[in-house]
Amino acid sequence: MNTIQKKVLTLTTVVVLIMMTIWIALTYYNRQTQVQYNAILQRYLILNEVNVASQHLITDLNNYLSMPSSTNLEKISLGKENLRSSELEIWQLGHQENEFELVNYINLMGSLIETIDRAISLHTQQDSEAASREFNDAARIANYISDTTLALVDKELKTYDAFYRSIIEQSAELNQLGIWLLLFLTFSLIVVMYTLSRSITRPINQLTEAANALSRGEFDSEVQVDSKDELAFLAKTFNRMRLNINNLISEIQMKAQLEKELQENKLLLQESQFRSLQSQINPHFLFNTLNTISKKAYLEGAAQTSDLLVNIAGLLRYNLKRLNRSVTLYEEVTVLKQYIDIQKNRFTDRFQFNEEIDDTALSIPIPALTLQPIIENAVIHAIEPQEDGGMIAFRVKDQQDIVLIEIEDDGPGMSDQKAKQLLEGLIVPKEGHSTGIGFTNVIKRLRIFYGRDDLVNIESEIGQGTKISLLIPKQRGMASGGEAADC
Template sequence: MNIRKEGVQRKIFVVFAAFAAAMVLVFGGVTAGYLLVNEVRETKESLMTDLTAISDQFERQTRTVYQIGKTVSENREIQKALKRPSGSMEERYWNDIFFSSELLYISKYFDENISVYVLGENGSLFKSGYLSFCQENYSGEEWYQTIRREKDVTWFDIHMGSRVAVSPENQYISMGIPMNDLETNRFLGVVLVELKVDDIFAEYGKDRKEKLYMMHADHEMVIEDSRVKFYGAEKLVDMNGGIQVYEDKKDCPAYMQETAGQIRYWQRDFPSQSSFGTMGYYASYARMKTTEWILVYVIRKRELYEGVILTAVLSLLAMMGMLAATLRFSFFVSDSLTKPIRLLRESAAEIALGNLEVQVPRVSNDEIGELSDQFNRMVGSLKELLKRVYEEQEKQRAYELMLLQAQINPHFLYNTLGSLQWLIRMNQLAAAEKMTTALTHFFKTGLNNGKDIIRLREELENVESYLTIQQLRYKSKLTFFVYMEKDVEELEVPKLILQPLVENALYHGIKPKEEGGFIDIHICKEEGRVHISVADDGCGMDRLSLESLREGISKGEVSRGDSYGLKNVDERLRLFFKGSYDMKIESSPGLGTSVNIYFNVSKAGSKTADRRQNVQNSDCG
């Protein structure tokens, strides 16, 4: 079963991010949903609230208008003034001033947007406001006649400017009541009450997306930017700016015609205030009791949902932002948690490659920080331990080398001195002298001024001295041949590496052979390596002995009696050349034995320098 390798950081990141993202999405989704639903509901409620407020205000003011009109029309003093026949101009004007003052003081208690006018059949003109009458007689006006015909009140839709006074360009709705004699019911004139509505529409209509309509049985009107447009049955009358422009009704916005159609269709069967929506728009309406006019707020659904869409987009952006922040935070958390672990892992890998100089930085003060410290201490301890082991090994090697060298000299000296003693007894003084000379040269080169390292040339001279000594001892039983290439003469090697091999060839190969033998020493360079061959044509070894010898040397288990010198040379060369050294032993029974040593030329030179340095260091120390 394959287990996919996953990092701890990835696991922490995925788990943390998934959890956080889920929380964000759930929270964001619920919040956005709530906001969206709430936004639509609040917009609709706001529409209805505003409409209710404006209709209530309108209702209050129209009711006030009605009450003022009724009060004035039934005022006995005013009726009395209107019943008088047209007197002198002086008297009429005084009445006008007097009753206008009366009306002014009455109207002080009402809304300042309301003005009351009494237009008598006898020519009297009373007013509550500051504005001046624009003419002296209104009885010929159509609206005057309309009021006169009606028994009760007549409401007039929004109109630009006062019907009776010189006024700035303001919008008014007006109500007329016929003023009949309370006793005889004779028509005395009319009471006209005007309500300035600019402020109301300015308050509720300006800078809004919704259109405010006021509808009547026969026509409807829209208030845009607090200005009124009338839409008649067949044509559009634009009252904007007091300039009447007749346009085709087809220019009227379709949604507005549709709204008007809906309102007219329901007429008086629908509730006094409600909301409805169709495909393209949403409308809230309120029917006023006093005038039976209908106020309607219409908003296109596209505009209604503009806020909702904005909320949705903002919510989405906020969620995306939170999500990105969450992912970033998740990454930060997982990274901060696993960073020390990663550093430990990388440091451990470095140590595995042998680099003990690694130090894990402490990135936190928690348990992982302590772990880093402990790791660093562990690495420090390991480094110290290895250093000690290395130093011990070095000391051991040096000690062993000294021991090996010490083992060679007594062994040989004993035999040579015995032979020399024998030559002197036999009075073979020339041979004894030659042997003594060779021995002297042998020890001189062997001592090498106390140095352990020697040139191959010197080593060969040393072994020649040795062989000379042995030849004197064994006379014609031993012959030898020595060859060395010129360019390897100066290479440096541990001293006394040839003598033990020659000694073995002599004692184990030549000596047991009755007719004697021949020892060949050949030193040359082959394929970049130095090849030293010490061969004899002695009695050789059988296969089992050869295998045993090879195994003994490779395991270092050769006993003193069995080619201890060979093992001695092998260990010294192995210590000196390490991996760049090989020793091969070939032997055949009755044919002889050859020992072949191989080592790198460059290795020999550099190692020589190293060794010299080490020796100098140890001398100093």
């Protein structure tokens, strides 16, 4: 059943056809007017070209007589060719009103060319005085050509004056016709759209009233819709729904009771889990214990062990208390140095760590536990498997709108396909992170925090190591605003 769809499609088709018809008619009229206008304008341009060519010939002849050269002579020859080529176009401009003027115009063009030829010939024969007289004659002829050009243009304007006025009148009439057509189409569309919308909204209003009655518990009122489209089918469906509403209400009540019981059980389960957590070791107790052991080790002369315990306590406190907060890059770098000290104590000379940090870039916000999981991943893949250990480079650079963080190792590297899958979250790195936060999780938290996807880049080749670049924007995007994005 598609009655409403047919109505809308029919209305759209009619409107499109009317608009296309008007557009085609206007386009055809404008094209005809433009063709006629261009033809008249071309006549003026031809006359102007002859006038300009004659003036250039006089200028070139004067240059030649003053300074004879092959270049000046070649310019004169080219000007005469242009003047001769315009002669046929001038003949095509003729009509009853300007026939005499055109014959005189063409004769003047020929006389000008002949006079120029005589002047050149006399100058070649070293008769400068005669050549000068011929030049003066050529200048007078060129002036006659200019005067005749103005007369022809004036006659053309008078001849086509009626055409210009008709164009103006037709344009005004076309504007009036366009206004009336617009008003007619607007009025017609308003009437048609009102009729169409009325045929749709009236049954909808009836269904709305029936729904309101049903919401008040009046299950006996039947919906009456007179239309013969999809809304009539909807009304019949509504009536069938009304007949079964009591059974549905009873069923919903039963489900609600069951849901309530399930919710109560869930709350009991959560309370049980909470009590189980309470029975675990208090993190503060663990921190205090580590600090106590550190101080005891220091008093006993084991300074290195004391420092190691302090780093472990600080790292544990940071991991547990900062996971759901944003921190500054300075805090991340500080705890990262504690982690590096722990790993250096673990691997001794096998672990080389080079850092290059721009202190001016450490004030930007960043999700907590962003750097440590990446460094851990590098330790697991580039340091642990190698008998001689390896090197990890850590760089922080300030680059205009972003802070570039690079973590590079000399490990076994990976293929481009694997790097791409790692960025897309299709490969989960090997377990072994003390924080329990994998590389994929770091990428997701960064994208949520900054509201962007172009934050992480992996450059790696098999056997050539891996470089991970974090492009941290100095200004967070709108999608990451608020505490909800602190990850």
